[in-house]
Amino acid sequence: MDSSHMGNDLENVLFTEEQIHQRLDELAQDIGRDYEGKDVLLVGVLKGAILVMADLMRALPGSVPMDWMAVSSYGSGTKSSGVVRILKDLDTDITNKHVLIVEDIIDSGLTLSWIRSNLESRSPASVEICTLLRKPEAAKVEIDCKYVGFEIPNAFVVGYGLDFDEKYRNLRDIGTLAPHVYS
Numbered sequence: 001m002d003s004s005h006m007g008n009d010l011e012n013v014l015f016t017e018e019q020i021h022q023r024l025d026e027l028a029q030d031i032g033r034d035y036e037g038k039d040v041l042l043v044g045v046l047k048g049a050i051l052v053m054a055d056l057m058r059a060l061p062g063s064v065p066m067d068w069m070a071v072s073s074y075g076s077g078t079k080s081s082g083v084v085r086i087l088k089d090l091d092t093d094i095t096n097k098h099v100l101i102v103e104d105i106i107d108s109g110l111t112l113s114w115i116r117s118n119l120e121s122r123s124p125a126s127v128e129i130c131t132l133l134r135k136p137e138a139a140k141v142e143i144d145c146k147y148v149g150f151e152i153p154n155a156f157v158v159g160y161g162l163d164f165d166e167k168y169r170n171l172r173d174i175g176t177l178a179p180h181v182y183s
């Protein structure tokens with residue numbers, strides 16, 4: 001195991017574990033109220049959303065089922081080309097179901113834009129999105145996202161599920177990476 005201190009690789013902590021949990025609790029209250037009397041299926045997007053899902057679902061009232069999709073952006077080799085391939089599809093038939101997509105971050109928006117229209121083509125009762133983070137300045141497509149944890153500036157962030165080269169996902173806080181890490 002890499003024994004270096006991941007926390008030292010952060011330039012700035014943007015959100016502590018406590019702030020993240022508190023915000024997810026607030027979102028869970030809104031979601032619980034909006035879906036009162038309805039069955040909702042949480043759909044997480046692997047892998048970044050695993051911790052958002054874990055904390056959000058435990059803050060929701062009642063029993064809430066979850067399912068997962070894994071997708072890969074590819075094409076030019078750059079991140080989020082907008083060309084998306086399904087690596088793992090849902091196990092669940094979502095026809096006539098209320099679907100709430102759970103994400104860690106909306107950056108360009110290309111990933112979620114594709115996933116949303118893919119899910120909408122399956123005749124669900126509804127599709128909404130809950131994301132912990134959104135970067136408004138980075139948007140290449142507008143996404144109608146009902147539940148947003150925090151809006152952040154256009155900087156690369158890691159921690160709480162978010163990675164740089166598959167590292168830092170297990171950091172408890174979310175922060176920006178120090179330049180020495182990628183130079």
Ligand SMILES: O=P(O)(O)OC[C@H]1O[C@H](OP(=O)(O)OP(=O)(O)O)[C@H](O)[C@@H]1O
Pocket residue numbers: 045046047048049071072073079080103104105106107108109110111112162163
């Ligand atoms: O709005 P976009 O510009 O499309 O970027 C956002 C997506 O990119 C990241 O996932 P990534 O594809 O890196 O995979 P990961 O979740 O496994 O980290 C993140 O978790 C979002 O799913």
Ligand SMILES: [Mg+2]
Pocket residue numbers: 045046047048049
């Ligand atoms: Mg992701």
